[in-house]
Each structure stands twice: as structure tokens, then as C-alpha cells.
Amino acid sequence: MIRKAVGAIIYQQDNYLLVYKSNINTTLGKQTIASTWDFVKGGVEAWDADLESALLRELKEETGSTKYRIHKQFERLLSFEFEKSIQEKIGFEKQETTMFLVEFLGKISQLQPVDQEITRVRFVKKHTLVGTLSHADTKSYVSDLCSEL
Numbered sequence: 001m002i003r004k005a006v007g008a009i010i011y012q013q014d015n016y017l018l019v020y021k022s023n024i025n026t027t028l029g030k031q032t033i034a035s036t037w038d039f040v041k042g043g044v045e046a047w048d049a050d051l052e053s054a055l056l057r058e059l060k061e062e063t064g065s066t067k068y069r070i071h072k073q074f075e076r077l078l079s080f081e082f083e084k085s086i087q088e089k090i091g092f093e094k095q096e097t098t099m100f101l102v103e104f105l106g107k108i109s110q111l112q113p114v115d116q117e118i119t120r121v122r123f124v125k126k127h128t129l130v131g132t133l134s135h136a137d138t139k140s141y142v143s144d145l146c147s148e149l
């Protein structure tokens with residue numbers, strides 16, 4: 001089964017926002033995972049009106065802020081297969097993420113994750129972005145998009 005998701009490459013001037021994910025939603029509730037630096041990403045829910053609504057909901061949950069401007073939706077999906085141990089916990093084999101370029105309009109001091117999946121947020125410079133990301137598939141995706149960021 002494929003999970004449909006949305007995600008955001010969030011910038012403010014020449015800095016990019018990453019979140020530190022330490023928990024995931026599973027069929028049995030929240031469970032701790034090996035922490036990773038990633039973009040804001042999350043599943044599209046049945047009640048989301050559209051992809052942009054789903055993205056705005058995820059941004060609020062994972063950063064605590066609504067001070068964002070969506071600039072564009074990338075054509076290419078960020079697709080990957082979950083590790084077997086995660087597949088069993090969440091009920092999905094793969095994820096297809098529609099990614100957006102989003103500008104953060106607030107102050108970093110105002111960022112407070114609402115969702116217990118995220119334990120920290122931080123901004124990194126563009127030249128360290130790929131090296132800071134934890135997942136190889138996300139690193140490759142961003143490397144391919146560098147000219148569009």
C-alpha cells in the first residue's frame with residue numbers, strides 16, 4: 001500500500017528549515033524511532049480539502065506556525081520505500097510525497113512543534129542542507145532540485 005503525503009522545502013532568505021523527527025504515528029499510537037533530520041512531511045488525510053490544505057496542516061503540526069507562503073508545487077514526487085520494521089508499524093510499504101517550496105514569514109523563536117513527532121527545529125544554510133538531511137532519498141531529491149531552490 002502506498003501512503004500519499006505532502007512535504008515542504010521551507011526557506012527564509014538563504015536558510016532552510018529542518019525538523020528533527022523522533023516519533024512516528026503507528027497503528028498502535030506514537031512510537032519512538034531513530035531520530036532524523038528531515039523536511040516537514042506528513043500523510044494526506046481523508047478530511048484534507050486538497051494538497052495545499054494538507055500541507056498547511058502539517059506545517060502547523062510540525063512547527064506550530066501558520067506564517068508560511070506557498071510558492072510552488074514541484075512536479076517530481078519524493079518517493080521511497082519504508083524499512084520493513086516501519087512498514088509493519090504504519091501499514092504502508094511506500095510513500096509518494098508531493099513537495100512544495102514554502103517561505104517562512106515568521107521568527108524562528110516562534111517555532112514550537114505541536115505534534116509530538118518533532119522534538120527540534122533548526123535552520124541550515126543552503127550549502128549544508130543536503131549534508132544535514134538524514135535520508136539518502138531526500139538528499140538525492142534535493143540535489144536534483146538545487147537550481148530551483
